[in-house]
Amino acid sequence: MKKLETTLKKIKKINTEKMAEAENRLDQLTKPKGSLGKLEKMAIKLAGISSELYPSFEKKTHLVMAGDHGVVAEGVSAFPQEVTTQMVHNFLNNGAAINVLAAEIGTEIQIIDMGMVDDLEQEDLIIKKVKNGTDNMVKGRAMSQKEAIQSLEAGIEIAEEYINSGSKVIGIGEMGIGNTTASSAIIAVITQANLKDIVGFGTGLDQAGVEHKIEIIKTALEKNNPNPENAVDILSAVGGLEIAGMAGVIIGAAANNIPVVMDGLISGAAALIAQKLNPEVVNYLIPSHSSVEPGHKKVYEQLELNPFLDLDMRLGEGTGAVLAMPFLDTSISLMKKMATFAEAAVENSQA
Template sequence: MKKMKDIMNAITEPDLSAQQAMENHLNSLTKPLGSLGRLEDLAIQLAGITGRTQPVIDPAAVIVMAADHGVSAEGVSAFPTEVTRQMVSNFISGGAAINVLARSAAASVQIVDIGVQGEFNLPGLISRKIRFGTNNMLHGPAMSMDEAVAAIEAGIDIAQDAIRKGAKLLALGEMGIGNTTASSALLAVLGQIPVEQAVGLGTGISQEMRQHKARVISKAIERNQPNPSDPVDVLAKIGGLEIAGLAGVVLGAAAMRIPVLVDGFISAIAAMIAVKLSPLAVHYLIASHESVEPGHALVNRLLGLQPLLNLNLRLGEGSGTAIALPIVRAAVRIAKEMATFDQAGVSGSLDGSVSGENQTLDDSGQTISMIPSPTYSIETPYFIETRHEFDQGQKAGVYQAIHTRRDIRTFIRQPIEEEKLRRILDAAHHAPSVGFMQPWNFIVVRSNPIKQQLHEIVAKEVQVAGQYFEGKRAELYPKLKVQGILEAPITICFTCDPTRDGAHVLGRNTLPETDVHSVVCAIENLWLAARAEGLGAGWVSFYKKQDVRKILHIPPHIDPVGLISIGYTHAFQERPVLETVGWGKRYSLDELIFTDRWGNH
């Protein structure tokens, strides 16, 4: 455990100065600004990872972790368990798809036995076996917590050893019959999404088998009760050894500032576990592709990763990484080998572009710039800023709402006037949203039976959460009132529809989670408007999303972002309750302000 924690603590932010230097360099090259799209994004990311304006990613190594899964005994795969062992032999002999693709991509392949059933005597196989496959998670935990940690730490060792031997990029691969079942289970719990949405056809099972697979996963989750806030607990109860090992590879690489090329669904789940353990690790990930497994797109979205390719792959082994590796190399070579405007003697346009873009021909056939020129009135010189401030009374009201807003848990039984409710919902609806997509809906819950159902699922999760606090907070927790659904006249469920406005939303391509951020802006608008109207609002965050979806009949693709209970209250406390009772204190603003870079006060 100490090794894992030390590695997690060693992972740092990308080098922002190197990223800025790379961006400046790319903007000086003989091309229109941003015209190489994702290649430029990749070059900037690699500069931040490596801290170099000329990043090096070769030699590249594909690390394939192999292990067996006890749950495969439930008939969840199209192939028998012994195929894992047979494929390991195939990898070592060089006859598998990853061997062929890695040779074409000039990458080495390392095969690691971290949990295959049976012993091997194969030259070149790296043996880090934790145990002979996992237990059947349908009947109990797949492995112990100690075994899960040992597998993660084995992955850390493998990554560090590869890097010490010269690897500058690590790619993830896996082999294990039954591992899409474990990965779907992990996604359902860690991503808080319905099992049906997380389960795909894996290695090629039928729809009937897929439904059986979903039932097995649901029963395993119910039996083991993994804690979504503890990724190691989830991994131990319903995960796999090779998944744990790959999570360790991600952590080990990130700690040594080495980029990680992620393959398909299983390796993406491993990357998600690494990010749950150490959020900064996400900056070191590059998604090679998006497979046909439905869970893969969900994981990429949860991680905020944009895949380089979509070739309808569903093989695993690291195959997608080997195919994508030349694209990553192209990004590096563009930054290193392409001439700048000065070097090539090419005249750049005002916005850094050359021919074609932002240009047209006038009536005489001469090229003219279409870059709009700024216009200034004679009466108002351009250097005089136009102010649009509120008057003093209006400003005081805005700041009063901000500073006196509280998370209210106790309500009086007085109904909310309909016109007042309409006003605060209208305030929510006027929140800013990425690409003006307005992804929100507001489910206003007035029904007492439905409130009772929501109360019950929240109370259950409140009880579960209590066991994770220690010391003073363990004493305080049972005394806290953390929700008032039954008392409040209404509770509003704020939802996010990621499909609204089509597949391509302005401003969401590189940060897919901005649609959820938009919904949070709507919640904040409503909360401030409610305070101005004398209404208390309490944000309830103890629930499983699939439970809320079931109670409120929310479609599977819609995300229930927040439950907000609203009503009149006896008083708005001078200070937040958690501060008053000694749970925590507000940081000073000066502690939280950095200048130009992280940590620079």
Template sequence: MRQEIMEHIGEIRGLDQAAIQAAKSHINNLTVPPGSLGKLEAMAVQLAGITGTVKPSFDRREVIIMAGDHGVCAEGVSAFPQEVTPQMIHNFLAGGAAVNVLARQAGAEIACVDIGVNSELSHPDLLSRKIRYGTANMAQGPAMSREEAMQSIMVGAKVVEDAVKRGVQLFITGEMGIGNTTASSAVICALTGMPASDAVGRGTGIDDSRLQHKIAVVDKALKVNAPDPLDPIDVLAKVGGLEIGGLAGVILGSAANGCPVIIDGFISSAAALLAKAICPASADYMIVSHVSHEQGHRRLLQELNLRPALELDLRIGEGTGGVLCLHLVDAACRIVSEMATFESAGISGETQEQTI
């Protein structure tokens, strides 16, 4: 399994520098003052580097929702019971969740993957890739084995590979799993040394007393398992989640296939941190959609050295922020493909003042 991951990482290449320079030159000749389109310009340049073309378009885009349960829920860290995970999966498959509504608006497909839900699920549209029925309680010992952690990464990478064969060109990370903000917080603390009090947030909306308990549970999990910050697979196995590993695989798989990947919220960003730790070059393919209301998310994005496109105080997950960001991706693409240049519009460009 380790060999498979290494081979996959080996497919990840740096961005196309010639396309980046060509995109910058083209954008500088558009009929706007230089730099006036801000993050949209930066996004257009990044997309050029990823795709190797100045004027990319993404007709086929897919939200990959990784779903898994967490044994740490036994510690009482969530406001919702674990039964909500399979219930929400049925909601996704029926088209009734927030991410479904926003994906329809943005013209995105949705793939829902059971990578570790703690119940039997059957539906013709469900991708059943279950590794185990939820993780173990990380407050008592490792969440999963090292082999299972590596398997979760490869599940995500393979889902992307299969989608690329169907013509999908861009991916959005999504997730479902009661308790996954706890696991994500532990992953972040293990990889960065961030204190649990800074990383742990309210998740589904817990009160002050349960928040303090959640912080203590993360501290206990880190102490019990002592994950190695220099070994991201060890971190994933000891304090992570199957859907977090699956999303790290989605990110690595997107990069290996030369596709942009839009990172959703807190859990997806924890997966992005894992992916970057496994292969730093994968960060070049990430577009961070938003900074959420979850306490540690802004610090996490600073660790990734990536800027969010939006700030909407979301704390829903599912891939909702990622799908909303699709509209900005489309805007960036249309700007470079449809806007006139100074030359084509017959408009005088910027002049340089001369000193006599």
């Protein structure tokens, strides 16, 4: 708990003076004011996060956190639990979508076992396992509060490790059969939205499967009665080990003035947990895409963030996060390399 508390206290407000400098620079460039839309907003935010007008994001790191969920026993997924392990093997063999995208964009990728049922020993797999999967949240709490804190702190440690090795931006993604159920439960608790407006088809459910999933989440929420004002209690009641790990990464990165690129529904649930622990973390979050999962919209409304991409995706793994990473470089390059009206001798009285 000490690690978590210490790191949360390190998170500061972003540099508003540097943001004003960036906005002023953008307003002088040879374009109508605000015409580059979200790219301008991103450049301003990145200047505030880094306290630099032209930050560099040469070293990018993407973290995929894996964990299993006891609630899978209730038939909430079209896939069996062993698919988590099979997909982790696929990641390690560079065979998944996230591997292709990370290689294409030039992003370092790391797979972390936060709580898989199986124990794998492979050189490229980081083991931060707190337990072998969560417990079935229909029958009791998903994990103890101690385990929730341990998972948060493991995420903080991973973020610090990569930041210390030079990472300037971190993407977060996940793998865990059943994790849309845990994420939907977290989102429901924090946003107080109706489950019918949150729960989607996940990995291959039909309409009957969605309705069953809603009933399972209702049962788990009634059974465990999480405190909506206590992030650790929410994680303990209905969370996931990989969700806690991603929340820890967000906290650790924010404490070190490093932006985190979010992915879809599950990383969104992690962001809500991190926001509950320290609201300032939102200023360090870069939204990537709009997931097909309906609950993702509720996440963005709660965080007051707007995604950059809408590709009808719902794969997970952090695919959206990696796809959005080049936008960081692009936004800064535009601000740095475009000519001002004065430099280009362009009349700007009507701009």
